[in-house]
Amino acid sequence: MKIEQQHFITQKTAQVFHLKPKGEIKAVCVAIHGYRQLSKYFIQKFKPFAERGIAVVAPEGLNRFYIEGYSGRVGANWMTKEDRETDIEDYLFYLNSLLQDLRKTYGNVPFHLLGFSQGGATASRWFASNGFEWKSFILYASVFPNDFDFEGQKERFKSLPSYLLFGDSDQFADEATIASKTAWLAEKGINPKLIRFEGGHDIYAKVLEKLATELGV
Secondary structure, eight states: OOOOOOOOOOOOOOOEEEEOOSSOOOEEEEEEOOTTBOHHHHGGGGHHHHHTTEEEEEEOOSEEEESSTTSSOEEEESOOSTTHHHHHHHHHHHHHHHHHHHHHHHTTSOEEEEEETHHHHHHHHHHHHSOOOOSEEEEESOOOOTTOOHHHHHHHHHHSOEEEEEETTOTTOOHHHHHHHHHHHHHTTOOOEEEEESSSSSOOHHHHHHHHHHTTO
């Protein structure tokens, strides 16, 4: 007697939310949410971007679950340790397919990529999976995953504006952790601009306003 694992490809419908400015769309920011978040709530935090003419697109992770128990609030995630590589392949196919659609929808405006918390690892792997010319790469309260292809992507980062944003009271990143992560990145040849702010593991309007100015929007 033996158990064999099979991977069977089936259809999955994803939720993607768009926050559009009232006037001219000057740029697009694809924002990747963190663990336990839903895109329809996550995207509301980006109103300061929309006020500056940045359309925000928030794709939702393909895995949903009850946050506590068997009912109540629902969250989404991008992957867990269970069948990890397959989940990564699935969300990369999903996000790359979405990108093709977004380019048709929004045209030739600049595209920025932002990953928040767990979404930073997803955004990093997505970035490395294709050669799309992003206008900037932003990790907000997040870091590159250990499996990121630094050597293969180092040349792209030489000319690409990149940013690390951390609050001074982030429960997942104390000062020692932030210092060690930035030093680790420097060893890998990646030197994003570090932006610090007052606050915890969350997205704040004032931080987004400052970031929009950094992005030249």
